[in-house]
């Protein structure tokens with residue numbers, strides 16, 4: 001048991017492990033890329049596929065099930081964000097789609113100022129670059145050091161905002177950086193941005209299922225997140241929160257009948273302005289919705305605070321263990337206030353992609369490398385263990401001592417890396 005953990009919480013992590021088959025074979029530490037599914041998530045999807053198989057997707061029974069699941073999905077995703085209305089939740093395919101809905105829907109114009117950080121994923125920074133290219137927006141990229149305290153990160157942010165002068169249209173921000181694992185001072189950033197008349201869009205790819213989220217308390221305007229990472233749901237589904245009063249301000253970019261309040265086939269058309277469903281197209285993958293509900297309810301029942309505390313305790317353990325290895329530098333935060341379940345390190349003289357490949361080939365440790373810092377990233381979720389961290393550390397020690405063979409099998413097929421950026 002880790003410090004401060006209750007017996008019930010400890011039992012919960014054991015059950016989580018027992019119910020996740022991938023953990024039997026692998027030391028799976030890659031929830032920041034895609035989390036491993038529990039059997040119940042798979043079963044919920046199979047139940048829906050079976051219903052479609054036996055009753056056909058458009059029988060009354062299957063259609064009722066579809067609408068019920070979609071309603072429940074919005075409710076559960078609203079709970080996950082701290083209790084927002086289901087009417088503020090759009091069903092998306094992934095985080096990136098949610099980010100694009102907001103960035104492209106705000107109607108940004110020449111001179112509008114867009115702020116982001118130098119530790120964003122391609123899904124945050126590339127939509128910002130497109131605004132610069134297409135609409136001549138001004139883009140400010142705030143440098144943030146992974147060892148900055150919350151106060152220092154806020155100072156850099158406020159400094160960049162002040163230097164940019166004038167008003168801000170939109171801040172695009174990961175609440176946890178995928179590349180360093182650093183928790184950013186979201187509430188303070190929201191306050192400062194609102195003071196300057198701007199809006200804040202959170203890229204929540206690394207937060208949903210990882211840290212407690214309360215968009216009402218933080219005052220965040222938009223929050224995009226996926227099913228498949230820390231929530232350990234299936235690939236191909238996500239959600240976007242748009243605060244109710246902002247829905248009319250964000251125009252849908254991809255549209256179908258749901259983006260019309262009224263229309264006929266003789267020229268009559270009234271756009272939908274108020275409803276969140278204007279961002280959704282037509283048919284969705286209902287089985288994925290069923291699987292994600294199961295994953296999110298399990299996470300909420302586990303207790304978001306307890307999950308985060310466990311992830312941070314594992315990170316502290318990894319920090320101590322890896323810091324003892326000569327040639328290893330821990331690049332994720334040492335400050336507890338900015339520490340999360342993402343643990344990142346570099347190895348002198350070795351390519352992170354090779355270390356990652358070696359970890360998987362030699363010890364069935366599944367993790368990822370981050371090109372921006374030539375670092376290896378372990379995602380430490382509540383169900384991971386200290387023994388798995390030891391297994392990874394011992395394998396890194398071997399890589400340093402013996403070297404990595406030239407013919408090591410890449411952990412990520414090269415075609416997946418094409419266009420993946422940093």
Ligand SMILES: Cc1ncc(COP(=O)(O)O)c(C=O)c1O
Nearest residue numbers: 094095096121123174178205226
């Ligand atoms: C911070 C961040 N944003 C966005 C993404 C992309 O997420 P999705 O596949 O849900 O669009 C990732 C994926 O790794 C990420 O880490």
